[in-house]
Amino acid sequence: MKTKNRILRRGLYAVFGLVLTVAAVLPGLGSKAAAYGQITSRSIMISNSATSATSVEYTIGFTETASGIVKSIVVDFCDASPLYGDACTVPGTFSASGASLTGQTGTSGWTLSGATAGHFVISGASFNSAAAMTFTVAGITNPSATGSYYARIYTYAAQSNNYSNVTTPGTVLDFGGIALSTANVISITAKVQETLTFCVSGAAPTSGCGGTSTPAVTLGHGTPAVLTSSQVDDNGTTTPTYTQLTTNAASGAIVRMKNSNTCGGLSKDGGSTCDIAPKGSVGAISAGTAAFGLYVAGGSGGTGTVTANANYNDGTSTHYAMRTANVTSTYGDPIESSSGPVSDVNSQLTFAAGAASTTPAGVYTANMTLIATGTF
Amino acid sequence: MVGTAPIAWAQQSSSANYQVNEVFFGTGGELNACSTNYCSKQSAGELGVGNSTSANYSSQAGFNTDRNPSLTFIVTGTSTDLGNLSTTATSRTTGTFSVKTYLAGGYVVQTASDPPTSTGAGTHTLTNLASPTAQTPGTEQFGINLVANTTPVSFGANPVQVPSGSFSFGAVSAGYNTPNSFKYVKGDTVAYSNSSSGETDYTVSYIFNISNLTPSGAYYFNHVLVATSTF
Numbered sequence: 113m114k115t116k117n118r119i120l121r122r123g124l125y126a127v128f129g130l131v132l133t134v135a136a137v138l139p140g141l142g143s144k145a146a147a148y149g150q151i152t153s154r155s156i157m158i159s160n161s162a163t164s165a166t167s168v169e170y171t172i173g174f175t176e177t178a179s180g181i182v183k184s185i186v187v188d189f190c191d192a193s194p195l196y197g198d199a200c201t202v203p204g205t206f207s208a209s210g211a212s213l214t215g216q217t218g219t220s221g222w223t224l225s226g227a228t229a230g231h232f233v234i235s236g237a238s239f240n241s242a243a244a245m246t247f248t249v250a251g252i253t254n255p256s257a258t259g260s261y262y263a264r265i266y267t268y269a270a271q272s273n274n275y276s277n278v279t280t281p282g283t284v285l286d287f288g289g290i291a292l293s294t295a296n297v298i299s300i301t302a303k304v305q306e307t308l309t310f311c312v313s314g315a316a317p318t319s320g321c322g323g324t325s326t327p328a329v330t331l332g333h334g335t336p337a338v339l340t341s342s343q344v345d346d347n348g349t350t351t352p353t354y355t356q357l358t359t360n361a362a363s364g365a366i367v368r369m370k371n372s373n374t375c376g377g378l379s380k381d382g383g384s385t386c387d388i389a390p391k392g393s394v395g396a397i398s399a400g401t402a403a404f405g406l407y408v409a410g411g412s413g414g415t416g417t418v419t420a421n422a423n424y425n426d427g428t429s430t431h432y433a434m435r436t437a438n439v440t441s442t443y444g445d446p447i448e449s450s451s452g453p454v455s456d457v458n459s460q461l462t463f464a465a466g467a468a469s470t471t472p473a474g475v476y477t478a479n480m481t482l483i484a485t486g487t488f
Numbered sequence: 489m490v491g492t493a494p495i496a497w498a499q500q501s502s503s504a505n506y507q508v509n510e511v512f513f514g515t516g517g518e519l520n521a522c523s524t525n526y527c528s529k530q531s532a533g534e535l536g537v538g539n540s541t542s543a544n545y546s547s548q549a550g551f552n553t554d555r556n557p558s559l560t561f562i563v564t565g566t567s568t569d570l571g572n573l574s575t576t577a578t579s580r581t582t583g584t585f586s587v588k589t590y591l592a593g594g595y596v597v598q599t600a601s602d603p604p605t606s607t608g609a610g611t612h613t614l615t616n617l618a619s620p621t622a623q624t625p626g627t628e629q630f631g632i633n634l635v636a637n638t639t640p641v642s643f644g645a646n647p648v649q650v651p652s653g654s655f656s657f658g659a660v661s662a663g664y665n666t667p668n669s670f671k672y673v674k675g676d677t678v679a680y681s682n683s684s685s686g687e688t689d690y691t692v693s694y695i696f697n698i699s700n701l702t703p704s705g706a707y708y709f710n711h712v713l714v715a716t717s718t719f
Contacts, residue, residue, distance in 0.1 A: 153593065153718055154718065154719050155716055155717065155718040155719065156716070157598075157714070157716045158714055158716070159600060159714070160600060160712055160714070161561070161563075161600070161712055161713060161714045161715070162710075162712055193556065194556060194557055195555065195556065258562075259560075260558060260559055260560060260561075288719060289556075289557055289719065290557065290717070290719055291556075291557050291558045291559035291589070291592075291717060291719070292559065292716075293559050293560065293561035293715055295561050295562065295563040295585070295712075295713060295714075295715070296562075296563040296564065296565025297563070297565060297710050297711060297712055298563060298564075298565065298566055298568075298583035298692070298710075298711040298713075299565075299566065299567040299568070299708070299709070299710050299711070300567075300568045300569075300570065300581060300604070300694060300708075300709040300710075300711070301567075301568070301569045301570065301706060301707070301708055301709075302569075302570040302571070302572075302573050302579060302604065302696050302706075302707045302709075303570075303571060303572050303573065303705070303706050303707070304572070304573050304606075304698055304702050304703065304704045304705055304707065305572055305704055306704040307700065307704070309700075358700050359700075360700060360701055360702055360703055360704055362610045362703050362704075415700075415701060416701065453700070453701040453702075453703065454701070455699065455700035455701055456700070488704060
């Protein structure tokens with residue numbers, strides 16, 4: 113019995129030994145060691161994530177902590193895996209075939225070569241510096257599908273490396289995989305309408321033509337106010353008149369004036385005759401002269417510039433004009449304008465008139481129409 | 489019996505200058521045990537498994553972790569027409585995107601588009617807010633933020649961590665994280681994480697204001713967001 117037991121135990125020991133041997137050996141079977149390190153702090157920043165975007169810039173960055181190590185890198189783009197040695201298919205319509213190197217840090221004088229749809233090489237005669245390295249590559253077309261895709265970066269000590277293909281990358285110093293992603297675009301549309309706001313007021317308007325009143329100009333002196341040959345009267349302080357202009361017209365706006373009297377001046381018979389004649393071109397109205405005219409001050413306040421027309425402002429505030437043919441034309445005579453957008457710009461209009469000693473008595477009137485036109 | 493130490497699967501070597509990822513020391517493991525149609529990852533006797541995180545770092549422990557670094561960036565593609573802008577009221581809208589990244593040192597999301605611009609002759613670009621600013625009708629403004637706003641109306645939302653803040657760590661960048669204040673500078677980072685992160689859902693709030701001087705036209709803003717992970 114003892115003999116049988118010893119034989120049995122020896123047999124069991126042999127089996128256990130065999131099992132242990134197999135258990136120790138099996139893990140060694142199928143294992144492999146790859147002689148490369150990992151690229152640290154690696155990323156690829158793209159300038160545009162829209163699908164199928166062209167002329168996209170890819171900035172490849174990673175950190176080498178020691179100088180004099182790397183003289184070339186290879187970048188592969190793959191649709192499904194960033195892993196070393198895995199199969200690699202170029203993502204969709206992604207293309208780096210037109211890639212060009214437009215910037216580099218951490219080294220200098222490197223160039224891009226061997227660009228194909230999903231691959232390019234960047235290399236140079238000088239080694240890297242001990243610093244973060246970046247390479248900006250332009251002229252890349254993004255994949256046509258939204259979602260993730262991948263890049264693989266290999267570094268080499270040789271300027272002319274022995275990369276063959278994704279499964280035979282050659283003598284690799286370091287390797288790193290990177291995930292990238294295209295994405296949808298958020299699109300927003302908004303419209304700005306053409307605007308023109310113009311008002312004429314007996315009081316200086318506030319913002320947005322606020323606080324306006326109907327202008328009613330009375331020319332004369334005394335009570336009741338009358339025109340005489342002794343002086344020229346204006347409405348500057350008694351019954352002032354203002355315009356306000358606001359417009360987003362890119363080329364600004366013009367304000368034109370029309371006189372309801374076809375004779376162009378002040379009339380007591382509905383405009384058929386003007387015993388107080390239009391002044392004509394800009395200048396002074398002398399006391400004792402029957403004439404009617406306008407002085408335009410030009411813009412003030414608000415934003416932007418409204419300029420008085422030189423025909424109604426020669427720099428002297430007591431010079432007036434009323435151009436007969438123009439103020440009685442279809443569209444009127446320009447009296448002020450802006451060259452671009454303006455907002456809440458006021459301008460004071462000063463009318464003036466004088467009578468001659470022979471001017472017939474009567475009530476003289478004129479209806480002045482002001483028209484603003486924007487050029488958008 | 490010969491007791492041989494198993495050969496280490498060292499896809500990335502370990503040194504003072506290298507990270508150590510996807511390395512398994514031990515017995516009873518196979519990264520790619522494959523037949524014609526199937527592959528499997530196998531392990532036995534793992535010493536530690538699971539996810540560990542801190543404020544700025546995370547790790548995936550165990551043999552059967554996914555070895556693929558990843559970045560998932562989804563923008564909800566929308567097309568919004570705000571109609572006619574007004575000098576008396578702000579126009580607003582929102583958009584959303586989500587980010588998650590694995591085996592990364594973090595991510596940034598940057599805005600890559602010019603501010604809204606009109607087309608045709610005399611093109612004009614709406615004035616972007618260079619620093620966080622309240623919305624002011626009547627003043628030409630374009631800006632965004634990525635937080636919930638309350639004044640003068642409620643719109644937008646704070647980031648949402650999916651499934652929770654224990655797994656997701658995305659945050660809104662300074663300048664875009666102040667409620668009721670808006671900013672837009674092309675190229676700015678608007679969201680980020682300092683580590684691998686589960687999904688964070690972000691809501692972008694947009695404001696448009698015009699002045700009396702804003703040129704007329706149709707203004708278009710095609711918002712391109714770019715997510716970049718560092719591995």
